[in-house]
Amino acid sequence: MSARVVLVTGVSRYLGGRLAAELSADPSIDxxxxxxxxxxxxxxxxxxxxxxxxxxxIIAKVIAxxxxxxxxxxxxxxxxxxxxGRTAMKEINVIGTMQLLAACxxxxxxxxxxxxSTTAVYGSSSRDPALFTENMEPRGLPRSGYAKDSVExxxxxxxxxxxxxxxxxxxxxxxxxxGPTIDTPLTRYxxxxxxxxxxxxxxxxxxxxxxxxxxxLRRAVIEDHRGxxxxxxxxxxxxxxxIRRAGRTSIGIPSPAVSLAGSLFRRTGLVDFSPExxxxxxxxxxxxxxxxxxxxxxxxxxxxxxxxxxxxxxxxLTPIIDADRIEAAGRTVxxxxxxxxxxxxxx
Amino acid sequence: MPEARVIPLDGGxxxxxxxxxxxxxxDAVLDPVLPAPEASDLERKLAGALAFVRRRxxxxxxVDDFGFDPDLTDSVILxxxxxxxEKYFRIEVRGMENVPAEGGALIVANxxxxxxxxxxxxxxxxxxxxxxxxxLRMLAADLVFTMPxxxxxxxxxxxxxxxxxxxxxxxxxxxLVGVWPEGFKGIGKPFRERYKLQRFGRGGFVSAALxxxxxxxxCSIVGAxxxxxxxxxxPALARALGLPYIPITxxxxxxxxxxLLPLPSKWIIEFGEPIETDKIGPEGADDPMLVFNxxxxxxxxxxxxxxxxxxxxxSVFF
Numbered sequence: 126m127s128a129r130v131v132l133v134t135g136v137s138r139y140l141g142g143r144l145a146a147e148l149s150a151d152p153s154i155d156x157x158x159x160x161x162x163x164x165x166x167x168x169x170x171x172x173x174x175x176x177x178x179x180x181x182x183i184i185a186k187v188i189a190x191x192x193x194x195x196x197x198x199x200x201x202x203x204x205x206x207x208x209x210g211r212t213a214m215k216e217i218n219v220i221g222t223m224q225l226l227a228a229c230x231x232x233x234x235x236x237x238x239x240x241x242s243t244t245a246v247y248g249s250s251s252r253d254p255a256l257f258t259e260n261m262e263p264r265g266l267p268r269s270g271y272a273k274d275s276v277e278x279x280x281x282x283x284x285x286x287x288x289x290x291x292x293x294x295x296x297x298x299x300x301x302x303x304g305p306t307i308d309t310p311l312t313r314y315x316x317x318x319x320x321x322x323x324x325x326x327x328x329x330x331x332x333x334x335x336x337x338x339x340x341x342l343r344r345a346v347i348e349d350h351r352g353x354x355x356x357x358x359x360x361x362x363x364x365x366x367x368i369r370r371a372g373r374t375s376i377g378i379p380s381p382a383v384s385l386a387g388s389l390f391r392r393t394g395l396v397d398f399s400p401e402x403x404x405x406x407x408x409x410x411x412x413x414x415x416x417x418x419x420x421x422x423x424x425x426x427x428x429x430x431x432x433x434x435x436x437x438x439x440x441x442l443t444p445i446i447d448a449d450r451i452e453a454a455g456r457t458v459x460x461x462x463x464x465x466x467x468x469x470x471x472x
Numbered sequence: 473m474p475e476a477r478v479i480p481l482d483g484g485x486x487x488x489x490x491x492x493x494x495x496x497x498x499d500a501v502l503d504p505v506l507p508a509p510e511a512s513d514l515e516r517k518l519a520g521a522l523a524f525v526r527r528r529x530x531x532x533x534x535v536d537d538f539g540f541d542p543d544l545t546d547s548v549i550l551x552x553x554x555x556x557x558e559k560y561f562r563i564e565v566r567g568m569e570n571v572p573a574e575g576g577a578l579i580v581a582n583x584x585x586x587x588x589x590x591x592x593x594x595x596x597x598x599x600x601x602x603x604x605x606x607x608l609r610m611l612a613a614d615l616v617f618t619m620p621x622x623x624x625x626x627x628x629x630x631x632x633x634x635x636x637x638x639x640x641x642x643x644x645x646x647x648l649v650g651v652w653p654e655g656f657k658g659i660g661k662p663f664r665e666r667y668k669l670q671r672f673g674r675g676g677f678v679s680a681a682l683x684x685x686x687x688x689x690x691c692s693i694v695g696a697x698x699x700x701x702x703x704x705x706x707p708a709l710a711r712a713l714g715l716p717y718i719p720i721t722x723x724x725x726x727x728x729x730x731x732l733l734p735l736p737s738k739w740i741i742e743f744g745e746p747i748e749t750d751k752i753g754p755e756g757a758d759d760p761m762l763v764f765n766x767x768x769x770x771x772x773x774x775x776x777x778x779x780x781x782x783x784x785x786x787s788v789f790f
Binding site: 254256324325329360361363365366368369370380408409411430456 | 522528529530531532533534535536537538539541614617618619620621623624627628632633635637638641
C-alpha cells in the first residue's frame with residue numbers, strides 16, 4: 126500500500142515542518158495536509174495547511190472529508206513553554222491524542238498511523254538494564270511530564286491498534302534529537318556556559334541525529350513497517366564526556382539541591398528541568414536498536430558521538446577550556462620536570 | 473578528526489610527527505607518543521599522562537553501551553588498585569589457564585570481606601595475569617547504582633547491573649563476565665561464618681550462561697574474608713540509611729578512619745576448571761532442575777576449593 130493522502134499533525138513545529146517538506150517532494154503522495162494551531166513558519170512545500178486544534182472534534186471532519194489514509198502524529202510536545210504551562214501541555218498531548226485517535230477509528234479511509242514517541246517511556250532508574258529493547262517494561266513508570274504523557278499516548282495508540290486491526294500502527298520511540306539546527310531543551314542545556322549536573326553521577330546518554338530521525342519518519346510513512354521501534358544513534362556518550370566535547374564546563378549540584386535549582390531554571394525559561402529530566406541526568410538511559418536495523422531496515426547514518434559532534438560544530442560552540450592551552454602549559458611543566466629529572470638521572 | 477601532536481619533552485630534540493589519533497583504541501595511552509631514542513622511561517610516562525589528560529579534557533575517548541571506559545580503567549583505576557594487589561595483599565593466582573583467552577565466559581566467585589575489594593582484585597588479576605589481558609565485566613547489586621560517585625565509577629570500570637538482560641548481552645558479545653552470586657549475604661556475613669558459602673541466589677547466573685552458551689569458570693578467593701572481620705552490625709542504622717548492613721569490625725568504628733584500613737591478609741585466587749554449557753543448549757535455561765543442579769555443582773566446586781586452599785595456607789598474613 127502506498128500512501129496517498131497523508132495528514133501530519135504538529136506541522137508548524139520543527140520536525141513536523143521538515144517532514145512535511147520532505148514528503149511534499151514525494152510523487153507517490155497525492156495530497157498532504159498539515160495540521161497545527163499556528164501557521165508553519167518554515168517552507169512546507171505543497172502541504173495544505175489546516176488551522177485546527179487536535180483537541181477539537183473538527184479534526185474528524187478534516188480526516189473524513191479529505192479521505193486521509195495515513196495519519197502522522199507528531200504533536201506530542203516535550204516542554205510546557207510554548208504550550209503555556211504544564212496543564213495545557215498535558216491537555217494537548219493526552220486529550221489531543223485521544224481526539225485524533227477517536228477520529229482515526231471512525232474514519233474507514235485511515236489505513237496507517239505513524240506516531241512519534243520517545244525513549245523516555247522507559248523511564249530512568251538505577252535498576253535499568255544497560256539497553257532497553259522494545260519488549261522491556263520500564264522499571265519505574267515515569268510519573269511526570271513529557272515521559273508520562275508519552276506513556277499515556279502509547280496506551281491510547283495500542284488501544285486503537287486493538288480496535289482497528291486493519292490499521293498499520295508504527296510507533297517510533299526516538300532518543301534525544303540533536304544536530305546542527307534542531308532546538309530542544311537538551312540542545313539549550315548543552316549550550317549553557319556552565320552546565321549543571323547531578324553531583325556524583327555521570328549518566329549514559331544516547332542521541333539521534335535530526336536527519337536520521339527524519340529519514341525514519343519518512344520511511345515509516347512511505348514504506349510499511351508495523352510495530353514498535355527504538356530509534357537512536359549507535360553507542361552512548363557519558364554526560365561528562367558530552368559536556369567536554371562541547372567545550373563546556375560543568376558544575377555538580379548535590380541531588381537534594383538539584384530540584385531546587387531545577388525549579389529556578391524553569392522559572393528563567395532558559396532550560397526545562399522537570400523531575401523526569403533530573404532522573405535522566407542521574408541515571409541516563411540506553412536503548413537497543415537491533416529491531417530498527419533488522420526489521421525496519423534502517424541503519425542510522427550518525428552514531429551518538431558523530432550526531433553530538435555535528436551539533437557542536439553546527440552551533441559553533443567554542444570551548445571554554447582550551448585544550449591546546451592546557452596542553453601547552455602541561456608541555457612546559459613536563460619539559461621543566463623532564464629536564465630537571467633528566468639532569469638528576471644523568472648526574 | 474583532530475591531529476594528535478607529539479609532545480616534545482626533551483627541549484625539542486624529539487622529532488615531531490603528526491599522527492592520526494585512534495579514538496577507539498583503549499591502549500592508545502602510549503600510542504601517540506614517539507619517544508626520541510634517548511627519551512627515558514619517565515619521560516615516556518609523562519608524555520603518556522599528558523596525552524591522557526588531553527583526551528579527558530576534550531572528551532576524546534569512547535565508552536561502550538554499558539558505560540565501560542577502557543581508557544580510564546587502564547590509565548587510572550587499575551594503576552590505583554595494582555599496589556594493593558601486588559604489595560598489600562600479595563595475591564597469588566592459580567589456574568589462569570582455565571579462563572578462556574577469547575569469547576564469552578562467566579566467572580563465578582565467592583564474595584566476602586565487608587567491602588567488595590575481592591571483585592576489584594579479581595579484575596586486576598584477570599587484566600594483569602591473563603595472557604589476553606582480559607577486562608572483567610562485573611555484575612553489581614542495585615545498591616551500587618544508587619550511590620553517588622560509586623555508581624559512575626562502577627560503570628566506568630566495567631560493572632553493570634546484575635540482571636539477566638545485561639549478563640546475557642555481555643556474554644553474547646564475547647565479554648568475560650564476573651558474578652558474586654552470594655551478594656550481600658556473602659560479603660556481609662559475620663566473621664565466624666567465614667569461608668562458608670551462602671545461598672547462590674536463584675541461579676539466575678546459570679540460566680544466563682546457558683542462554684548465552686558460554687562456559688562457567690568457578691573462582692575461589694581466599695584471604696578476602698580477613699580484611700575487615702565483621703563482628704557486629706547496627707541493623708537499625710542500616711535500615712534507616714537503606715543499606716544492607718553497617719559493619720562493626722575490631723577496628724571500626726573504634727579507631728575512626730584508621731579502622732577503615734583493611735588488614736593485610738595474604739590472598740590466593742584460584743580459577744577452577746570451566747563447566748561447559750554449550751552442549752546443554754539454551755533450552756536448558758528453562759529446565760529449573762537442571763539449573764539448580766548446575767548451580768549446586770558450581771557452589772560445591774568453589775566450597776571444596778576454598779577448603780583445599782585454606783588447608784594449604786600457612787597463615788592468614790603470610
